[in-house]
Amino acid sequence: MINFDVVIKGKIVLPNEVIDGEIGVLNGKIEAIERSQGSLIGNQIIDAIGQIILPGVIDGHVHAFSNPEEGLIATTSAAAAGGVTTIIDMPYDLPNPVNNIAAFSKKVDLVEKEVIVDTCLWGTIAKENGAEAIDDLAKAGACAFKMSTFETDSYRFPRISDVDILKAMNKLKEYDLVAAFHAENDEMIVDLIDELQEEGKVYPKAHMESRPPVTETTAVLKLMELSYWADAKLHIVHVSHPRTISLIQQFKKQGVKVTAETCYPYLLLSVNDLEKFGPKAKNNPPLRYEEDVQGLWKQLMDEEIDFITTDHAPWKAEQKERGVDNIFLAASGMPGLDIMVPLMYEAAVKENGMAVEQFAKIMSQNVADIYGIPNKGRIEVGYDADFTIIDPSKPYIIEEKNLHSNSKLTPFDGVKVDCSIAKTIVRGVMVFDGADIKVGPGFGKFVPGKAYKESSLIV
Known part of the structure; x- marks a missing residue:
């Protein structure tokens, strides 16, 4: 025996x-x-x-370095305490994004020294002609690639042109990797923010008014059509509105390989909380109306949403508080690794009657399946x-x-x-153990994506 x-x-x-x-x-x-x-x-x-x-929860949307003072030790400690056994860390690091093999190799080295839980890494591409870096990053172990139709920063978090999106999709198809997107309509949002500020409308709810649902749905529609012509895998991150999920379902019926996540705040908070808490509850896309929250819940229960993430984005108090008198000046995002799993278990299983098997799928199995993370996501022999x-x-x-x-x-x-x-x-x-972190930095491992070639990392 x-x-x-x-x-x-x-x-x-x-x-x-x-x-x-x-x-x-x-x-x-x-x-x-x-x-x-x-x-x-x-x-x-x-x-x-x-x-x-449960199978170890996988959080597919984490930002350890959007605020460099967070870093991997704090991020993965929060993950461990929150029941998250694997994170996939985003590539929009400060000061330099992970869009080349040198930056990726440097980050892998840091992962192996610092993480508490297992960690996968996203890759991204530069603002112009960036698709050429995909070969190296895929072979170095990037498990998926994140891009954006909204420009947070022209260098670190750029808006990618339609031409370069299509090039990236065609390249990622060769490696069977997912092209994932922050999908918001840059042109509309920039104009709306300018208009609202000129009118003195800088109260918390104005953040949502500057990013109405149409700014999400129009961006997603374009991406799905590009994905259709490229026949590439597409994933939409942090969906905030049920209309977006309805459109995704229509394109799935047409054969488009599109998946979607929502984040715990869009299921547990509404624009009323943005008004109540101000900058503390500001994220992109913004919190929506209560009826929109209920619409997302129905779609989640009907298995139309593939998984849930934190979009863990930790900011210092001063980065939030600068938006107290003008919501547009506050940093966008909130932490979540410490608290997402118990909050979602209570809301989904205890309050909404979700079967625990479905809960396991949306918190772990589907993430592993969509991104091709080996040996994760299920309680199965091997x-x-x-x-x-x-x-x-x-x-x-x-x-x-x-x-x-x-x-x-x-x-x-x-x-x-x-x-x-x-x-x-x-x-x-x-x-x-329910009270304390029991391992030190470096216990966690880098988990490379399915296109990984061992000799590709820079030593």
Whole structure:
């Protein structure tokens, strides 16, 4: 009989069913799954009876370096404490974006020294003629490529022309990698912001008024048509409005290979919270009306939304507070790695009756499948022993001062959540025990994308 490194007992969420059983872990992999308890022998026994053992949650949309003071140690510590076993970090780093092999190799080296949980990396392209870098970045292990139709910064976070988008899509098709987009209509938004500021309309809700739903839907429509002609995989990040999802469903029926995510704030907050909290609740795209929130929930329950992310964007207080008197001056984005999983479990499973198998898909399996992340996303023999264990009966109160992220700002401060993260396990090792981080920087690993060629990284 095998003596496993770790045996975990509890309610196990498999891809299509939930069982009361136990998992045997050997050398960081799932070696056995039993539909009863007490038959497996292990050097370490983790008793999760009464708790929910999910496949390790994967957050596909994280910004560790949009604010360089955050960094990978704080980001992945927040992930571990929040039940997230793998992150995919965005390429729009300050001061330099990850759009060339030197920058990518440098970041991989940093990942291997600093991360607490496993980490994949996005690549991106330069504003002009950037598609030529895709070959090197794909072979170096970028798991997907992020681009934008809105210009946050002409160097770090540029708007990519239609011509270059089509070139990038054609190139990414060769590697079977996803072209993902921040999809907002740059021309319309810039004009609307100018008009509102000229009229003195700088109150919090004006942020949403400067980015009405049409600025999202028109950008997404263009991208789906480009994807149709390129026959390339397209992913739309942070969808904020149900109309966008409805359009995506129509294009899927036409054979377009398009997927979509929404983020936890678009499901749990509305424009009323933007008015209440001001800059703390400012993100791009903006929070929408309550009826739009309910529309997204229906689509999520109907499995029309592929997965949920944080869009973790941590800012210092001063970067938010400069928008107190003019919302357009505040940084956009909020942290979420510490809190997304328990918040979404409570809202989706406890309050809306989502099956835990579906919850596992939208928090883990679908992310791994869409981006081709090897050995992640499922509780199956041969997969990495990554588990998010939730205690569904242990409530806690979110306190922003206790966030592991260096950004101690969240509109969820003071909110009571009727469940909590009991344990976070990465490759069979407990990285968070419900109270403390149990491993140090460098425990997590870089997880390369499916086009990876080992000799491609610069040493």
